[in-house]
Amino acid sequence: MKEMTYSEAIRLAMTEEMRKDENIFIIGEDIGIYGGTFGVTKGMIDEFGEERIKDAPISEAAIVGAAAGAAVTGMRPIVELPFLDFITIGMDALVNQAAKMRYMFGGNEKVPMVVRLPGGSGTGAAAQHSQNLEAWFCHVPGLKVVAPSTPNDAKGLLKSSIRDDNPVVFIESKLLYNTTGMVEEDPEFTIPLGKAxxxxxxxxxxxxxxxxxxxxxxxxxxxxxxxxxxxxxxxxxxxxxxxxxxxxxxxxxxxxxxxxxxxxxxxxxxxxxxxxxxxxxxxxxxxxxxxxxxxxxxxxxxxxxxxxxxxxxxxxxxxxxxxxxxx
Amino acid sequence: MDISKDILLEIYDRMVTTRFFSERINEFFIKGIMHGTTHLSVGEEASGVASCMALDKGDYTTSTHRGHSHAIGRGMEVIKIMAELFGKVTGCSKGKGGSMHLADFDKGHLGSNGVVGGGFAIATGAALTQKMKDTGKIVLCFFGDGASNEGSFHESLNMASVWKLPVIFFCENNLYGVSTPVSKSMNIKDVAVRAKSYGIPSYIIDGNDAVEVYKTTREAAKYCRSGQGPVIIEAKTYRYLGHSKSDECEYRCAEEVNRWKKKDPIIIFKNYLIENNIANQIEIKRIEDKALKEIDLAVEFAKNSPNPPLNALTEDVYA
Known part of the structure; x- marks a missing residue:
C-alpha cells in the first residue's frame, strides 16, 4: 500500500490499464498537456502520446458518441468531461445510444466505455458546475454507475470499470481529488462493481x-x-x-x-x-x-x-x- | 470508372429487393397486421443501395430511422430483417429492435437509429477506431436533410474533419423532415454547402441515379481511405410514401409526387442496364422474380418464427 491522492489513484488506474491494453484511450477536453480540468490526466500524454490522450474539440455530444462508436468497433475508450453537468449535452449519446445498443440490437454487441464525470459542489462554481445527477444515470438500464469515496476504491473500481464490457458512468467527487489514502499498488488489484x-x-x-x-x-x-x-x-x-x-x-x-x-x-x-x-x-x-x-x-x-x-x-x-x- | 456486370446486377437486385420489401411492409401496416411503426424508402433505393455497394468488405455503416435500404444494401439477410419487423426471435435484433434498429455488426452495419442525428458521432467514433488501428477501412454515415440541423451534425463533422477521419457523411436529401420542407428548415438549398465550414470536400448528386451514386461513393471512399479526412455526399432524392406509417402527406401535392415518380430510380437503372447491353429483359425479369420470391420466403419465415420467449425480456441489458 502506498499513500496517494484520489486524483493520483485514478491516474494510476488508467495508466496501469493503458499499459496492458492498447485499445484503451482517453478522450476529453484539455486532457493532454493541460492535464484536464482537475489535473487528473496530468503527465499521461508524456507516456501515451496524443493519440491515446486525445484532446477533443468542445463537443460533448460528439465526444460521448464517438466513444460509443469506437467501443463497438474494438476500442475501450475512457471519456473525461470537465464537469459532470456537461453530460447533458452528451445525453443522447449516453442514454439513447450507448446504453441501448446491446439490448436493442439483440445482445450482439458490447459497448465497453467509461465516462468519467467530476461532480458535486463546494468550489463556488455555482449552478452549472456543481450538480450531482447520479440518479438520472441509475434510471437508465444498460448503464452502470460508480461513485467511489476513497483513493483505494477509486483505483480498484475504475480498473473494474475499464475492464467492464458495458458503458460505465464513473462519478468522481471533485472535492475528493486532493484527499489522500492508502492505495493498493498491485496492478492486478481491482474492486468488483456492485459490491458495497x-x-x-x-x-x-x-x-x-x-x-x-x-x-x-x-x-x-x-x-x-x-x-x-x-x-x-x-x-x-x-x-x-x-x-x-x-x-x-x-x-x-x-x-x-x-x-x-x-x-x-x-x-x-x-x-x-x-x-x-x-x-x-x-x-x-x-x-x-x-x-x-x-x-x-x-x-x-x-x-x-x-x-x-x-x-x-x-x-x-x-x-x-x-x-x-x-x- | 467501369463497374462490373456482377456489381451492377447486384445493385439492381438489392434495389428491387428493397422496393418489394418496402411495399410488402406498407401493405402489412395498411392491413394492420404489423406492430409498431416504420419509415419506408420507396423512391430512395438508388441512394441507399448503390452507396452501400460501393463500400468494401470490412467497411462500416451507420443508418437512420429510414434504414431498410441500407440494411439490404449492406447485404443483411432479408429473412432476418423481415423477422425483425415481425418482432420474432429469428430477427436480426431478436425481435427487440424492430424497424428502426436493424444491425449486423459482422457485416459492418452498426445499426439504424431511432434518433435523428444519432449516428453522426457513432460513425465518427467508428472511424476513429479505423484510424487508430490503421485498418484502411472507412465508415459511411447515412443521414437525412433534417438531421443536418442537429447539433450532433456540427460537432461530429467538426471532429471528423479536424482529426481527418475516414467517414463519408452521406445525406439522402428527400426534401422533407417529416412534413417540413427543406426551404422552411434551413437558409440554404443544399446541405452539401455546409462542408465548407469544415474545410472538407462535398458532392451533390442525383440520388436517383444508381450509377452516379455508386461512382461518387467509390471516389469519396478512395479519398477517405487515403487519409485525407471526411467527405459529404448529398444525394437528392424523394420518398414516395409518407414519413411513417401514419402520414397522410397533406403537406405536399400529388403533382410533386408524380413528377418524382417519373424519375424513378429503379426504372432509370433498369433502362441503363438494358440500353448499355448489360442485361436483357429476361435477366432483369429473373432478378425481379428472384427478389419477389425472396420476400415471399422471408414473410413465410417471419410468420412461422417464434416470438422471443418471455424470459428474453430481461436478457442482454448488460454484457
Whole structure:
C-alpha cells in the first residue's frame, strides 16, 4: 500500500490499464498537456502520446458518441468531461445510444466505455458546475454507475470499470481529488462493481451513503460512538448495480436506516434505497421511519455560505440520527 | 470508372429487393397486421443501395430511422430483417429492435437509429477506431436533410474533419423532415454547402441515379481511405410514401409526387442496364422474380418464427 491522492489513484488506474491494453484511450477536453480540468490526466500524454490522450474539440455530444462508436468497433475508450453537468449535452449519446445498443440490437454487441464525470459542489462554481445527477444515470438500464469515496476504491473500481464490457458512468467527487489514502499498488488489484463496503461496523443504525458524504458520515459516527451510539456506515461505491443485500442485511441487524447523499433530495437516489429497504423483509425489523439527509432542492448557489448550506453538514447528519433515535 | 456486370446486377437486385420489401411492409401496416411503426424508402433505393455497394468488405455503416435500404444494401439477410419487423426471435435484433434498429455488426452495419442525428458521432467514433488501428477501412454515415440541423451534425463533422477521419457523411436529401420542407428548415438549398465550414470536400448528386451514386461513393471512399479526412455526399432524392406509417402527406401535392415518380430510380437503372447491353429483359425479369420470391420466403419465415420467449425480456441489458 502506498499513500496517494484520489486524483493520483485514478491516474494510476488508467495508466496501469493503458499499459496492458492498447485499445484503451482517453478522450476529453484539455486532457493532454493541460492535464484536464482537475489535473487528473496530468503527465499521461508524456507516456501515451496524443493519440491515446486525445484532446477533443468542445463537443460533448460528439465526444460521448464517438466513444460509443469506437467501443463497438474494438476500442475501450475512457471519456473525461470537465464537469459532470456537461453530460447533458452528451445525453443522447449516453442514454439513447450507448446504453441501448446491446439490448436493442439483440445482445450482439458490447459497448465497453467509461465516462468519467467530476461532480458535486463546494468550489463556488455555482449552478452549472456543481450538480450531482447520479440518479438520472441509475434510471437508465444498460448503464452502470460508480461513485467511489476513497483513493483505494477509486483505483480498484475504475480498473473494474475499464475492464467492464458495458458503458460505465464513473462519478468522481471533485472535492475528493486532493484527499489522500492508502492505495493498493498491485496492478492486478481491482474492486468488483456492485459490491458495497461497510466502512465502519455498528449495531444501532445503518447509515447508507456514497461519494463525498462518506467522510462526514465517518466523522459523525466516530463522535457518536463516544455517546455509545454505534453507527454502521455503508459505502455503496456502486449505485448500479446496487448491492441490495448488504443494505438489507445491515438494516435487519440495526433496525434503523439513514441515507445521506449530496444530491438534491427530490428524485434523488436515496429514495431508491428507502424503497429497497421498504420492499424487503428488513421492513419488519424497522424500529423507526427511514430518514434521508440530502441536498436542498435548489440549484447550487455561488455564495460560499449558501453553497455550504445546500448540502448536508455533519450537524445535519447528527440531527437526523438523533431524530431516528427519538433523542 | 467501369463497374462490373456482377456489381451492377447486384445493385439492381438489392434495389428491387428493397422496393418489394418496402411495399410488402406498407401493405402489412395498411392491413394492420404489423406492430409498431416504420419509415419506408420507396423512391430512395438508388441512394441507399448503390452507396452501400460501393463500400468494401470490412467497411462500416451507420443508418437512420429510414434504414431498410441500407440494411439490404449492406447485404443483411432479408429473412432476418423481415423477422425483425415481425418482432420474432429469428430477427436480426431478436425481435427487440424492430424497424428502426436493424444491425449486423459482422457485416459492418452498426445499426439504424431511432434518433435523428444519432449516428453522426457513432460513425465518427467508428472511424476513429479505423484510424487508430490503421485498418484502411472507412465508415459511411447515412443521414437525412433534417438531421443536418442537429447539433450532433456540427460537432461530429467538426471532429471528423479536424482529426481527418475516414467517414463519408452521406445525406439522402428527400426534401422533407417529416412534413417540413427543406426551404422552411434551413437558409440554404443544399446541405452539401455546409462542408465548407469544415474545410472538407462535398458532392451533390442525383440520388436517383444508381450509377452516379455508386461512382461518387467509390471516389469519396478512395479519398477517405487515403487519409485525407471526411467527405459529404448529398444525394437528392424523394420518398414516395409518407414519413411513417401514419402520414397522410397533406403537406405536399400529388403533382410533386408524380413528377418524382417519373424519375424513378429503379426504372432509370433498369433502362441503363438494358440500353448499355448489360442485361436483357429476361435477366432483369429473373432478378425481379428472384427478389419477389425472396420476400415471399422471408414473410413465410417471419410468420412461422417464434416470438422471443418471455424470459428474453430481461436478457442482454448488460454484457
Amino acid at each position: 463496503d461497510i466502512k465502519l461496523e455498528g449495531s444501532d443504525i445503518s447509515l447508507i451513503t456514497y461519494g463525498r458524504m462518506l467522510k462526514k458520515a465517518l466523522i459523525v459516527a466516530k463522535e457518536l460512538a463516544k455517546e455509545n451510539i454505534y453507527i454502521e456506515v455503508i459505502d455503496l461505491r456502486t449505485l448500479a448495480p446496487l448491492d441490495k443485500d448488504t443494505i438489507i442485511q445491515s438494516v435487519k441487524k440495526t433496525g434503523r436506516a439513514i441515507i445521506v447523499h449530496e444530491a438534491v433530495k427530490t428524485g434523488g437516489f436515496g429514495g431508491e434505497i428507502v424503497a429497497t429497504i421498504a420492499e424487503s423483509d428488513a421492513f419488519d425489523f424497522l424500529k423507526a421511519p427511514i430518514i434521508r439527509i440530502a441536498g436542498v432542492d435548489i440549484p447550487i448557489p455561488h455564495n460560499k455560505e449558501l453553497e455550504k448550506a445546500a448540502v448536508p453538514s455533519e450537524k445535519d447528519i447528527k440531527a437526523g440520527i438523533y431524530r431516528l433515535l427519538n433523542k
